[in-house]
Amino acid sequence: MEKQKVDLSLLDGVLTEYASVKGSLITILQHTQDIYGYLPKEAIELISEKTGIATSEIMGVGTFYTQFRFEPVGKYLIMLCQGTACHVNSSELILQTIKDELHIEDGQTTEDGLFSLKCVACLGCCSLSPVMMINDDTYGSLTPDKTKKILKELREAAV
Amino acid sequence: MRIVIGQGSCGIAAGAEKVRKALLNTGIDPALISITGCIGMCYLEPIVDIYDDSDNLTRLVKVSEADAEAIKSYVENGDSAAIEKLIVSDEDSEFLNKQTRIALRNCGIINPEKIEAYIEKGGYTALKSCLTEKTPEDVIEIIKTSGLAGRGGAGFPTWFKWNAARQSAGDDKYLICNADEGDPGAFMDRAVIESDPHNLIEGMLIGAYAIGAKHAVVYVRAEYPLAIKRLTNAIKQAKEQGIIGENIFGTDFSCDFMIKAGAGAFVCGEETALIESLEGHRGMPRLKPPFPAQSGFWRKPSNINNVETFANVAWIVNNGGEAFAAMGTEGSKGTKVFAVTGKVKRSGLVEIPMGKTLRDVIFDIGGGMKTDKPFKAVQMGGPSGGCIPASLIDTVIDYKALGATGAIMGSGGMVVMDESTCMVGMAKFFLDFTAKESCGKCIHCRIGTKRMLEMLDRITKGEGKEGDIELLEELCYSIKDGALCGLGQTAPNPVLTTIKYFRDEYEAHINEKKCPAGECSDLIEYSIDADACRGCTLCARNCPVEAISGSVKQPHVINTDKCIKCGKCYSVCKFGAVKKA
Ligand SMILES: Cc1cc2nc3c(=O)[nH]c(=O)nc-3n(C[C@H](O)[C@H](O)[C@H](O)COP(=O)(O)O)c2cc1C
Ligand code: FES
Numbered sequence: 001m002e003k004q005k006v007d008l009s010l011l012d013g014v015l016t017e018y019a020s021v022k023g024s025l026i027t028i029l030q031h032t033q034d035i036y037g038y039l040p041k042e043a044i045e046l047i048s049e050k051t052g053i054a055t056s057e058i059m060g061v062g063t064f065y066t067q068f069r070f071e072p073v074g075k076y077l078i079m080l081c082q083g084t085a086c087h088v089n090s091s092e093l094i095l096q097t098i099k100d101e102l103h104i105e106d107g108q109t110t111e112d113g114l115f116s117l118k119c120v121a122c123l124g125c126c127s128l129s130p131v132m133m134i135n136d137d138t139y140g141s142l143t144p145d146k147t148k149k150i151l152k153e154l155r156e157a158a159v
Numbered sequence: 160m161r162i163v164i165g166q167g168s169c170g171i172a173a174g175a176e177k178v179r180k181a182l183l184n185t186g187i188d189p190a191l192i193s194i195t196g197c198i199g200m201c202y203l204e205p206i207v208d209i210y211d212d213s214d215n216l217t218r219l220v221k222v223s224e225a226d227a228e229a230i231k232s233y234v235e236n237g238d239s240a241a242i243e244k245l246i247v248s249d250e251d252s253e254f255l256n257k258q259t260r261i262a263l264r265n266c267g268i269i270n271p272e273k274i275e276a277y278i279e280k281g282g283y284t285a286l287k288s289c290l291t292e293k294t295p296e297d298v299i300e301i302i303k304t305s306g307l308a309g310r311g312g313a314g315f316p317t318w319f320k321w322n323a324a325r326q327s328a329g330d331d332k333y334l335i336c337n338a339d340e341g342d343p344g345a346f347m348d349r350a351v352i353e354s355d356p357h358n359l360i361e362g363m364l365i366g367a368y369a370i371g372a373k374h375a376v377v378y379v380r381a382e383y384p385l386a387i388k389r390l391t392n393a394i395k396q397a398k399e400q401g402i403i404g405e406n407i408f409g410t411d412f413s414c415d416f417m418i419k420a421g422a423g424a425f426v427c428g429e430e431t432a433l434i435e436s437l438e439g440h441r442g443m444p445r446l447k448p449p450f451p452a453q454s455g456f457w458r459k460p461s462n463i464n465n466v467e468t469f470a471n472v473a474w475i476v477n478n479g480g481e482a483f484a485a486m487g488t489e490g491s492k493g494t495k496v497f498a499v500t501g502k503v504k505r506s507g508l509v510e511i512p513m514g515k516t517l518r519d520v521i522f523d524i525g526g527g528m529k530t531d532k533p534f535k536a537v538q539m540g541g542p543s544g545g546c547i548p549a550s551l552i553d554t555v556i557d558y559k560a561l562g563a564t565g566a567i568m569g570s571g572g573m574v575v576m577d578e579s580t581c582m583v584g585m586a587k588f589f590l591d592f593t594a595k596e597s598c599g600k601c602i603h604c605r606i607g608t609k610r611m612l613e614m615l616d617r618i619t620k621g622e623g624k625e626g627d628i629e630l631l632e633e634l635c636y637s638i639k640d641g642a643l644c645g646l647g648q649t650a651p652n653p654v655l656t657t658i659k660y661f662r663d664e665y666e667a668h669i670n671e672k673k674c675p676a677g678e679c680s681d682l683i684e685y686s687i688d689a690d691a692c693r694g695c696t697l698c699a700r701n702c703p704v705e706a707i708s709g710s711v712k713q714p715h716v717i718n719t720d721k722c723i724k725c726g727k728c729y730s731v732c733k734f735g736a737v738k739k740a
Contacts (some may be wrong), residue, residue, distance in 0.1 A: 022438075022439075023437060023439040023457075024439060025439035026419075026422050027420075027439075030381070030420060035734055060441055060443055061439070064442065064598075065422035065424050066423035066424065067381050067422040068422065081343075082343075082502075083343030084342075084343045084501075084538060084541065084572065084574045084588070084589075085500035085501055085574055087502065087588055088500075088501040088502060088576055090578055093726070093730065095407035096725060120382065120423075121341075121425070121592060122343035122344060122345075123168075123382055124168055124340070125201075125346070125384060126201055126345075126346055126500040126506070127169055127201030127204075127346075127506040127507050128169055128172055128189065128204070129500060131172070136384070138168065138171065138172035141173075142170070144727075144730070
């Protein structure tokens with residue numbers, strides 16, 4: 001997917017609030033990702049400059065936590081649960097369905113930039129397993145057919 | 160008349176918000192409609208509770224948007240025929256009636272977004288009585304009498320930790336709540352925060368008073384956005400009412416409150432890793448001692464407890480330590496919340512007094528299996544816990560009794576499995592998890608879990624060798640010995656318990672290259688039973704590699720050379736004609 005030019009002025013508010021508060025690196029990175037959808041290199045450099053934390057350390061923290069991404073994601077970020085309850089209720093089948101439908105692997109984005117897939121461990125809706133979250137919406141009691149239908153609807157909604 | 164819609168994460172995922180909007184669209188007086196958190200009957204969501212003017216409850220389950228008009232006609236004209244099919248069955252009501260709710264006492268009853276609702280239920284009276292009538296030592300004594308033990312997994316006596324933090328020198332102390340809830344399959348803490356956030360705040364403030372902390376911090380997992388939202392709102396309300404901040408209730412006790420969102424790392428549930436993460440670092444555990452009680456957050460004395468631990472505190476203060484200690488067993492007091500999931504019929508939150516058995520939870524309350532296959536095992540304690548087999552279903556829920564099985568009480572995840580779950584596959588699933596989540600600090604944990612995962616992977620692919628089981632066991636013990644923190648020390652538990660109780664399954668994989676549960680795709684073969692096949696062609700149309708042939712209304716056959724064992728034919732066949740062996 002084409003990377004857009006990064007508008008660093010969007011970070012002003014976050015950096016004014018947190019840059020000098022000790023222990024705030026993770027919070028700053030979370031806000032940064034909320035703004036850009038990922039952690040752009042330019043933003044990391046700016047954060048380093050304003051906080052005095054070395055870029056190597058920021059990368060160390062960023063890569064430690066699964067929440068952070070260094071590449072842009074698609075319009076729809078599919079977070080597919082692979083937690084215990086979902087595993088026991090055949091989440092593997094749902095993973096296979098998504099891979100077949102979208103031709104992407106875990107961590108990848110479709111060529112049209114519409115869908116990204118990320119496997120996660122437990123979304124806390126285990127009673128509805130198998131579960132996935134797409135952007136802010138949670139979908140439960142998935143079957144391969146239901147999954148295909150959801151993807152189809154989203155694809156249609158996007159055009 | 161009041162209409163209350165269950166809006167925990169599960170309810171919303173099942174469509175509760177759509178139901179609420181549909182109800183508003185019918186023109187029912189909006190003032191009658193409100194929300195509550197998680198009722199705990201997650202398998203029946205969305206749930207709509209209708210209270211009449213004398214507060215009698217009519218509970219409607221599996222409600223959809225299409226039912227909005229029927230609900231309106233019941234509410235406005237008393238047309239009970241309209242909603243009859245939605246009313247919860249007596250059997251399902253038993254799911255709640257058989258529970259004893261303390262930590263969850265307000266969940267699914269009050270509106271979690273309104274502090275008034277919590278206060279109306281006697282909220283914050285326990286805090287007030289502590290601050291105005293009791294010394295911190297009195298509070299610690301009450302908790303000691305109650306026998307409350309940490310609900311985060313290890314079951315350490317809460318009073319002891321509070322006392323240690325109280326005794327610690329210095330007056331800049333922190334009280335931290337662990338809401339990282341990393342065990343995949345557990346969601347008790349999420350439910351408490353989403354459904355009764357003020358109960359958590361009250362428990363924490365009482366704890367802060369007891370240890371002498373001026374700062375309270377909640378570390379919540381990032382995957383729980385609704386919990387973060389409701390807790391943020393609750394903190395704001397409590398501040399406005401002077402319950403958080405300076406001179407609480409006019410006393411000289413002051414305490415501020417902060418939320419920090421985690422960023423997705425299981426090891427950050429471990430208390431010293433959590434502190435590292437709070438400070439903005441990689442979540443790598445610290446060497447203990449010094450314990451957090453001496454040197455924790457910013458190297459200040461800190462006390463960390465789990466959400467459910469705090470959720471019991473206000474109740475204990477109000478009802479007395481004796482009332483809590485009256486429930487349970489010799490060594491395990493009070494109640495425990497379990498998130499019962501997997502192949503169980505009634506899946507949701509179950510809070511029961513300690514001393515009940517696993518059978519009580521899974522069969523009596525949970526209703527047994529939802530499939531027609533028999534119960535095989537229950538996984539407790541997540542990646543740090545173990546699998547308890549059907550033969551031990553009468554094990555009592557007690558820290559010691561559960562520990563004796565090789566599993567642990569854990570934080571409350573209870574994943575129920577039937578005969579279709581492969582236990583070697585389950586061990587591999589957990590090792591895959593811990594290998595990914597190992598922070599990498601200790602070699603035994605970082606490399607040991609990886610080697611174990613590789614071996615389990617080989618075994619499930621039919622490439623197991625004689626001696627593999629023994630080698631796995633040896634690795635398990637060396638990882639336990641060599642790891643610094645609880646993650647590595649407990650990571651082998653799922654492997655050890657499955658070997659202990661399901662050794663024959665490991666042997667079948669290794670010696671006969673068979674997966675008795677029929678789950679490991681490399682070890683099974685699909686075929687079509689010609690007598691059962693009606694020739695509907697559904698399987699052939701769904702096969703991604705065109706391995707199935709046959710004409711309409713004629714029995715089909717699978718070309719096993721072409722078959723990639725994806726199992727699609729097996730799952731789509733409506734006549735049970737596809738067999739796997
Ligand atoms: C790898 C690992 C993960 C943990 N995850 C959690 C967790 O998600 N929630 C929790 O409350 N405790 C967790 N714990 C236990 C904590 O370290 C700590 O014992 C607990 O929060 C103390 O609170 P309690 O005494 O109220 O149980 C974890 C421990 C380990 C070793
Ligand atoms: S295991 Fe999938 S939502 Fe919890």
